[in-house]
Amino acid sequence: MVDLDLLKIIVKKNVDEKRPVLEDIAKYLYENPELGSEEFKAFEKITKVLEEHGFDVEKGVYSMPTAFVASFKGKKDGPKVAVLAEYDALPGVGHGCGHDLIAASAVGAGIAASKAISGLEGEILVIGTPAEEGHGPSGGSKVIMANKGLFDDIEGVIMLHPSTSWGVGNQALGISKCNMVFKGQTSHAAASPHLGRNALNAATLAYMATHMLRQEARRDANLVIHGIITEGGTANNIIPDRAVLDFGVRSSDQDYLEEMVDKVARCGEGAALAMGVEVEITKGRFYSSKKLNYPMIRTLWQNYADLGAPVTDWEESVNRMPMASTDYGDVSQRTPSAGSYIGIAPPGTPGHSIQLAEASMTSEGLDAMIVGTKARGMTLVELLAKPEILKEAKEYFDSN
Numbered sequence: 001m002v003d004l005d006l007l008k009i010i011v012k013k014n015v016d017e018k019r020p021v022l023e024d025i026a027k028y029l030y031e032n033p034e035l036g037s038e039e040f041k042a043f044e045k046i047t048k049v050l051e052e053h054g055f056d057v058e059k060g061v062y063s064m065p066t067a068f069v070a071s072f073k074g075k076k077d078g079p080k081v082a083v084l085a086e087y088d089a090l091p092g093v094g095h096g097c098g099h100d101l102i103a104a105s106a107v108g109a110g111i112a113a114s115k116a117i118s119g120l121e122g123e124i125l126v127i128g129t130p131a132e133e134g135h136g137p138s139g140g141s142k143v144i145m146a147n148k149g150l151f152d153d154i155e156g157v158i159m160l161h162p163s164t165s166w167g168v169g170n171q172a173l174g175i176s177k178c179n180m181v182f183k184g185q186t187s188h189a190a191a192s193p194h195l196g197r198n199a200l201n202a203a204t205l206a207y208m209a210t211h212m213l214r215q216e217a218r219r220d221a222n223l224v225i226h227g228i229i230t231e232g233g234t235a236n237n238i239i240p241d242r243a244v245l246d247f248g249v250r251s252s253d254q255d256y257l258e259e260m261v262d263k264v265a266r267c268g269e270g271a272a273l274a275m276g277v278e279v280e281i282t283k284g285r286f287y288s289s290k291k292l293n294y295p296m297i298r299t300l301w302q303n304y305a306d307l308g309a310p311v312t313d314w315e316e317s318v319n320r321m322p323m324a325s326t327d328y329g330d331v332s333q334r335t336p337s338a339g340s341y342i343g344i345a346p347p348g349t350p351g352h353s354i355q356l357a358e359a360s361m362t363s364e365g366l367d368a369m370i371v372g373t374k375a376r377g378m379t380l381v382e383l384l385a386k387p388e389i390l391k392e393a394k395e396y397f398d399s400n
């Protein structure tokens, strides 16, 4: 009979013991911020610590030089459960998204869980996912990994992200791109306007038409359409023969998102027809929305609550309006997973800011990282100790 409470005590104790190592990782990343796909220092640091703690580390997975999969096996083969690490920074604001703490927490959770699974069947993975912010060839690495099938034989994934409040199970918006290139005919804007075909007019019409779509948007699907005109002519006395619109379309409902991207594209087609110009439209999925898994969310939430974290009730979090998008959304579409937010800065602190980066180094930020690390580690062990949770999570995943 497995004593889960004892295993969780082992995890918590190990996280406390390893705190200097974890703080050192966070501090090193904070002081050496690297953009996505270029996180070589962070990659070296993190993989070295995992190897020193007995993890097998596969480096440069799927030809992404700063991606890795580190694994640690229990007493025999069984389900694989994973925590994800992010370690890319932002231009100008360093670790303004707090990924220094995500990396430290993933390493700490993996190591602590590894100390508690000698009697359990299964495997703990720490997966290094570079370039979450989308920079460089490994941009959105979780999407690449998801598409290559990395998560298909992993039965549970636990994520964490720094924030200004505590929550488990918050939604995220899927995002797709829609780019429109209008092509017309130049002509003298005063002497021979009748010989021109104005690409900018078509772009303007398309831009306005997308605004009108919003009136009919499903109110529960959190639709966001944001766009800019990136090209609109070269001189005011020439009728523009080329104009370019670039849109991002977001929704918390993945199917609805696809439907709305088609409607945005239709605005471009209609505007081109009206103005007698050609249009080339490129659509593409960027990040998926999060597929919430209540059995996983409940389990992770309970561990945060048991640790005394001031975490919002999960049933409230899952219904909160989603604010942003993440490549973790694509992971959640592939396998049962749960994400959490840890509060490292006062409410109102902007994301992607120097203030948030600095908050990751305060005692409040580091304390929060430790709590999140314990909660993730405890959840990894709980999933292996109680396979019925993974079974329920899989059933929930398949039926939603």
Ligand SMILES: [Zn+2]
Residues within 6 Å of the ligand: 097, 133, 352
């Ligand atoms: Zn970010």
Ligand SMILES: [Zn+2]
Residues within 6 Å of the ligand: 097, 098, 099, 132, 161
């Ligand atoms: Zn982030």
